[in-house]
Amino acid sequence: MNKQATFQEQYGPWAVVAGASEGLGAAYADQLAQKGLNLVLIARREAMLVKLSGGLVEKYGIQVRILTLDLSQPDSTENIVQKTRDLEIGLLIYNAASSVVGPFLEHSIDEHLKEIETNVRAPLVLTHHFCGQMLARGRGGVVLMSSLSAFQGSAFIANYAATKAFNILLAEGLWEEWRNSGIDVMACVAGATSTPKYKASNPKQTGRFSDATLEPEVVVREALNALGKQPFVIPGKLNRFSSFIMRHILPRKVAIQMMGNILRNMYT
Ligand SMILES: NC(=O)c1ccc[n+]([C@@H]2O[C@H](COP(=O)([O-])OP(=O)(O)OC[C@H]3O[C@@H](n4cnc5c(N)ncnc54)[C@H](OP(=O)(O)O)[C@@H]3O)[C@@H](O)[C@H]2O)c1
Numbered sequence: 001m002n003k004q005a006t007f008q009e010q011y012g013p014w015a016v017v018a019g020a021s022e023g024l025g026a027a028y029a030d031q032l033a034q035k036g037l038n039l040v041l042i043a044r045r046e047a048m049l050v051k052l053s054g055g056l057v058e059k060y061g062i063q064v065r066i067l068t069l070d071l072s073q074p075d076s077t078e079n080i081v082q083k084t085r086d087l088e089i090g091l092l093i094y095n096a097a098s099s100v101v102g103p104f105l106e107h108s109i110d111e112h113l114k115e116i117e118t119n120v121r122a123p124l125v126l127t128h129h130f131c132g133q134m135l136a137r138g139r140g141g142v143v144l145m146s147s148l149s150a151f152q153g154s155a156f157i158a159n160y161a162a163t164k165a166f167n168i169l170l171a172e173g174l175w176e177e178w179r180n181s182g183i184d185v186m187a188c189v190a191g192a193t194s195t196p197k198y199k200a201s202n203p204k205q206t207g208r209f210s211d212a213t214l215e216p217e218v219v220v221r222e223a224l225n226a227l228g229k230q231p232f233v234i235p236g237k238l239n240r241f242s243s244f245i246m247r248h249i250l251p252r253k254v255a256i257q258m259m260g261n262i263l264r265n266m267y268t
Pocket residue numbers: 018019020021022023024025026042043044045046048069070071072094095096097098118145146147148189190191192193194195196197198
């Protein structure tokens with residue numbers, strides 16, 4: 001059996017990509033379409049979804065459904081549930097994120113709560129909903145996007161990093177819980193990735209750290225290759241190396257300070 005047929009059988013016929021209009025989400029959409037999956041594409045900017053969808057339909061002959069909505073709004077997840085009822089969803093990619101960058105108190109509590117809605121509540125609800133159906137079928141997968149900032153407290157993105165830690169632990173717990181049920185759950189713990197959002201955050205270049213910046217296509221390829229094999233993946237050799245040092249060699253207090261210094265140089 002060829003690799004593509006196996007991927008489709010395990011994760012098809014439809015995948016949901018939440019946060020699909022550009023960057024990593026658009027790269028997921030492209031690589032999943034290439035593997036023959038039909039796609040539900042979700043984001044706030046409809047014109048970008050329409051353009052992406054047109055290209056994918058033309059290039060790969062797949063079907064696409066577009067849902068234009070804001071995942072920070074509590075009713076968005078119920079909307080997704082209703083508008084995908086007639087589809088067999090075999091894969092959920094939760095990619096969208098709200099990220100508040102800068103000193104903690106310079107942002108309102110509403111901005112921080114929006115991070116919780118988008119990065120914690122929505123992936124939790126969608127995982128609960130779609131995995132219920134996948135479990136009944138005995139096959140399927142989930143990728144929750146996380147960040148290297150989530151392996152320790154991260155100054156200047158403290159709440160964002162905490163929401164991303166939630167995603168790692170949720171994925172790891174469910175990976176173990178469903179290991180023998182045919183459902184593959186995985187956190188993709190990305191380092192700096194050259195997406196429009198990352199570039200717009202205007203990070204100052206910080207020597208070795210910026211050398212590790214990856215293209216979205218590379219991150220997505222490594223994530224999809226790892227799905228079904230492990231509870232989390234860290235794309236990029238340099239990211240794996242630096243993360244190993246930060247998690248297993250340095251005392252946690254030193255790792256927190258090191259991450260703080262990197263982010264202080266980047267964002268203040
Ligand atoms: N880029 C990096 O350096 C990096 C590093 C580590 C981890 N990550 C993680 O990778 C994921 C993707 O990051 P990214 O840099 O590509 O940027 P992002 O802004 O987090 O995600 C981009 C996609 O999500 C959509 N989106 C964002 N907020 C949304 C909302 N409230 N409702 C609906 N859609 C929403 C955006 O489309 P619309 O604006 O059209 O809605 C866009 O398509 C995130 O989970 C992030 O935490 C990124």
